[in-house]
Amino acid sequence: MSQQTDSDDSSYPPLFRPRKTSQILRVDSDEINQKVQEFDPLPLIDFECINHKKLDEACREWGMFRLINHGIPLTHLKKLHDHAKALFSLTYEKKETSFSNIPISYFWGTPGLTPSGVAIQRGSSPLQNINWVEGFHVLLNLLSQLQYDDPTLESFRCVLEEYGRHQTRLATTIFEALALNLQLDCKRTRAYLSPATGHLRVHRYPCCYEAEQLQAWGIDVHTDSSVLSILHQDQVGGLQVYSHDQWFDVKPQFNSLIVHLGDMMQAMSDDIYVAAKHRVKVNKHKERMSVGYFVFPYENTVIESSKYKPFTYPDFRAEVQQDLKTVGHKIGLQKFKLNKTF
Numbered sequence: 001m002s003q004q005t006d007s008d009d010s011s012y013p014p015l016f017r018p019r020k021t022s023q024i025l026r027v028d029s030d031e032i033n034q035k036v037q038e039f040d041p042l043p044l045i046d047f048e049c050i051n052h053k054k055l056d057e058a059c060r061e062w063g064m065f066r067l068i069n070h071g072i073p074l075t076h077l078k079k080l081h082d083h084a085k086a087l088f089s090l091t092y093e094k095k096e097t098s099f100s101n102i103p104i105s106y107f108w109g110t111p112g113l114t115p116s117g118v119a120i121q122r123g124s125s126p127l128q129n130i131n132w133v134e135g136f137h138v139l140l141n142l143l144s145q146l147q148y149d150d151p152t153l154e155s156f157r158c159v160l161e162e163y164g165r166h167q168t169r170l171a172t173t174i175f176e177a178l179a180l181n182l183q184l185d186c187k188r189t190r191a192y193l194s195p196a197t198g199h200l201r202v203h204r205y206p207c208c209y210e211a212e213q214l215q216a217w218g219i220d221v222h223t224d225s226s227v228l229s230i231l232h233q234d235q236v237g238g239l240q241v242y243s244h245d246q247w248f249d250v251k252p253q254f255n256s257l258i259v260h261l262g263d264m265m266q267a268m269s270d271d272i273y274v275a276a277k278h279r280v281k282v283n284k285h286k287e288r289m290s291v292g293y294f295v296f297p298y299e300n301t302v303i304e305s306s307k308y309k310p311f312t313y314p315d316f317r318a319e320v321q322q323d324l325k326t327v328g329h330k331i332g333l334q335k336f337k338l339n340k341t342f
Ligand SMILES: O=C(O)CCC(=O)C(=O)O
Pocket: 111, 201, 203, 219, 224, 231, 233, 239, 278, 280, 290, 291, 292
C-alpha cells in the first residue's frame, strides 16, 4: 500500500522531506488502527468547579492534568487549528520569509528557542538532536502592536490574540488555586506569575517515514521551564507523560486542554509539586498539530525555596541556553539544587 501523506513535501523543512526510497512503506495496520485505550489515567479537573484536593494530588503525582469546561468555544479551537494548518502548508521558504521576526517567528528542528524565538543550536553539529517538529513562536504581548497586510496572516494573528486571552484567563485562575493549596503568601502569588510573559508555540509534527532508522522524536523527553504550560492537541496523539515509574499516552480529546506544571512551579512549591516529564512520539502516517501556551514569573522575581539557591527566571533561562549549546541538552533545576545528589 502506498504511503498516505497529509502535506505537500515542499511545505516540510528540507531535512524532513522523504527520501525517494522511503516513500513506499509497508503500512502496519495494527499501528494505524491502534486501539485507543479506553481508560484514561490522567487526572481530570473541571475548571468550572475546581476540586482543590484533586488538583493537589494531580500536581504532586503527575505534574499534569486534563482540564475540562475551560470556556474556550469549540469553534474557536477549530478556527485556530484550521488557520495553523493552512499556514503550515505554505512552502518552507514562504514560512521562513513571512515569519522571520517577532511577534510571530517560524522555527523547525528544535524546541530550544531564545525569548524572541530564535532557535538555539544544540551541540557542535547542526544535525545533533533534531526534533521532528516545526512551529510558530508567538509573543502574545506584542501581537496587538502589529497588523499584517496579508489577510490570511492578519486573520491568524487575530485568532491567536483571542486564544491568548483565554489562556491568560485560565493560567491566572489555575495558578491562584495552586498558590492557595501551597499556602503561598499574597506577595509571592502576585510576583510568581507574569501574564505578560505568555507566549504560544503552534506546532506541526511532520510524518516521519523512517522513524525507526532515525530514532527520531517529535520532541524528546523534557520538562517545560515555565510556571505553567497549557496544551491543546488535535486528534492524532503522540504526547506521553512519565508518572508512577512509567510512560502514559496522553489521549487526544479535542475539547479538553492539558495543563503541565513546569520547572518554575516545581521550585516555587519546594518540590512538593513536580514538573511533568513528557515527550512527543513521531508518527509515520499522520501529521500532528498542537498549540502550547507557556507562562513565566516576572523577570526580576527571585524564586525562594528551601531546595534551591535563590534564582530568577532569566538566571535559569541563561543556564538552560548555555547547557543546550555546550552539552546539547537541558540540565534544568539540578543546576540550582542546594544539596546536589550528583
Ligand atoms: O506537542 C505537544 O504535545 C507537546 C509540546 C511540548 O512539549 C512543548 O512545546 O514543550
